[in-house]
Amino acid sequence: MRWTRSLIPTLKEEPAEAEAVSHKLMVRAGLVRQLAAGIYITLPLGQRVLDKINAIIREEMNRIGGQEITMPVLHPAELWQQTGRWTTIGEEMFRLHDRGKRPMCLGMTHEEVVAWLAAHEIRSYRDLPQIWYQVQTKLRDEARPKSGVLRTREFVMKDSYSLDRDEAGLKQNYELHKEAYCRIFTRCGLTFHVVESDPGMMGGAVAHEFMAPSEAGEDEIALCDRCSYSANVELAVSRPLYPVFPHWDLEEIATPGAGTIEEVCRFLHIDPALTIKSLLLMTHDGPLLALLRGDQRLHEKKLARVAGEARPAHRDEILTHLGAGAGSIGPVGVKLPIIADESLREGRYTAGANKDGFHLRGVEPGIHFQPRWADIHHVSNGDRCPHCEGSLRIERVIEVGNIFRLGTKYSVPMKALYLNEAGEECPIVMGSYGIGVARIAAAAVEQRHDDLGIIWPSALAPFQLHLLPVNMRDQKTVELAEALYAGLQLEGIETLYDDRDERAGVKFKDADLLGLPLRITVGTRAIREGVVDLKERISGKEVQVPLSEAVSKARALLSRPTD
Known part of the structure; x- marks a missing residue:
């Protein structure tokens, strides 16, 4: 492709609103442009990257027996009403009415449509198993779209759906997808982890996420440094390191002016791990007291799974239900429901006395109060692994894929049934599997860049080679560059030919910014000595190659595994 006939609007300056490296570089390299908040136009170079990702995805999905279909973006509301998600999904769903005033929505995902299709087309156990997939636009009204x-x-997603007779079949298709996803992300040049995850609004009993490490990620995962344990922090569990507990008897002690864990610990000269953090929360069923160790944080989603949605109590509600300010509340003598984190099962602690300016020392959970036990703390760096004696570390990540064992969550309400060998009606057992196509591209940029720009993995690079003649006003240089361009095309090497009449410094900066795997520079040495400079972007290594060998040398380097 000739640069002068292409839309490659590179920028010198970073976009003012951009924070993530991938956002900055994808805009500067002319891959995307923002139309509105969370809505992007993919430009030609960006489209070439996405096309390569989609080609890899299609190859691997076809390899496990997937059949590509295309489902509509516009859905009638009754499909989502049948499964109940019309009401359980909030403002994230785009909703509208057609001219006949019928309620509709724009698809965030397609479980309902797949179940509807299966209900109309699957009749017998002989029709199963099936794997259907698509590469399709999805829409979600994000409250805070950011990070490019x-x-x-609006985004493009590969989503696939397995249809099976039973759980055994689902398990097999689930593993097939997990293996296919690992091949996809490996071929795309990503570093990634497969972690246990919370099924969330998708439902089902088992789910995994595919996470690419990056500081730009909005998710966190916990990884063991000794065994294979890994999980999203929304699901991760850990074993606490217990402090040495003093032999305290239960007694009330004055703590004037100490209203936070830090202030209490400073006043009493104790470790935060020896205190109980008491949080009054308001649920649909009324007030609830949640307890954690003083050195831990509450994980709201973990609590929601055991107690439902909750909000922090207001100051007046705390006084009404516990008779003291927030800094002095505790579990002893409380008549409210109590949920205590598992880490409090052992030891004696200092807790609020439900009396302003006082705390109780020597509080023993299970003796001085009876809670409901649950894992509600946020895993932290250094916590012990639940499976071994290893230490956990927390890593920020980008979610690039997810897989769910849905079971019959959608087939039962949608009446997606089949007749088994005995002629009995049975619900189809479903799985759902998603990949964020643009997220793969962004994760690759996040993981592979330097101060100069992007360093594309060969499999995703919009072009394999950047042909850069230094001086397009010199006729001899142009002739040599044109001959090289023709030779590279004959060899089938995807080449971006920078035929702009632009200063050499500008061209070199753009080449580094775009980050194609190889660059051939045609300069004055090509005329004087018959050699060109060939440079690898990933290593920075540059060699001089005779003009007659440039194409074959480029082919050899591109054929060599470097990612």
Whole structure:
């Protein structure tokens, strides 16, 4: 492709609103442009990257028996009403009415449509198993779209769905997808982790996420330094390191002016791990007291799974239900429901006395109060692994894929049934599997860049080679560059030919910014000595190659595994 006939609007300056590296570089390299908040136009170079990702995805999905279909973006509301998600999904769903005033929505995902299709087309156990997939636009009204293409309101997703007779079949298709996803992300040049995750609004009993490490990520995962344990922090569990507990008897002690864990610990000269953090929360069923160790944080989603949605109590509600300010509340003598984190099962602690300016020392959970036990703390760096004696570390990540064992969550309400060998009606057992196409591109940029620009993995690079003649006003240089361009095309090497009449410094900066795997520079040495400079972007290594060998040398370097 000739640069002068292409739309490659590179920028010198970073976009003012951009924070993530991938956002900055994808805009500067002319891959995308923002139309509105969370809505992006993919430009020609960006489209070439996405096309390559989609080609890899299609190859691997076809390899496991997937059949590509295309489902509509516009859905009738009754499909989502049948499964109940019309009401459980909030403002994230785009909703509208057609001219006949019928309620409709724009698809965030397609489980309902797949179940509807299966209900109309699957009749017998002989029709199963099936794997259907698509590469399709999705829409989600994100409250805070940011980080470029990492968090958008309109995005392209590969979603696939397995249809099976039973759980055994689902398990097999689930593993097939997990293996296919590992091949996809490996071929795309990503570093990634496969972690246990919360099914969330998708439902089902088992789910995994595919996470690419990056500081731009909005998710966190916990990884063990000794065994294979890994999980999203929304699901991760850990074993606490217990302090040495003093032999305290239960007694009330004055703590004037100490209203936070830090202030209490300073006043009493104790470790935060020896205190109980008491949080009064308001649920649909009324007030609830949640307890954690003083050195831990509450994980709101973990609590919601065991107690439902909750909000922090207001100051007046705390006084009404516990008779003291927030800094002095505790579990002893409380008549409210109590949920205590598992880490409090052992030891004696200092807790609020439900009396302003006082705390109780020597509080023993299970003796001085009876809670409901649950894992509600946020895993932290250094916590012990639940499976071994290893230490956990927390890593920020980008979610690039997810897989769910849905079971019959959608097939039962949608009446997606089949007749088994005995002629009995049975619900189809479903799985759902998603990949964020643009997220793969952004994750690759996040993981592979330097101060100069992007360093594309060969499999995703919009072009394999950047042909850069230094002086397009010199006729001999142009002739040599044109001959090289023709030779590279004959060899089938995807080449971006920078035929602009532009200063050499500008061209070199753009070449580094775009980050194609190889660059051939045609300069004065090509005329004087018959050699060109060939440079690898990933290593920075540059060699001089005779003009007659440039194409074959480029082919050899591109054929060599470097990612």
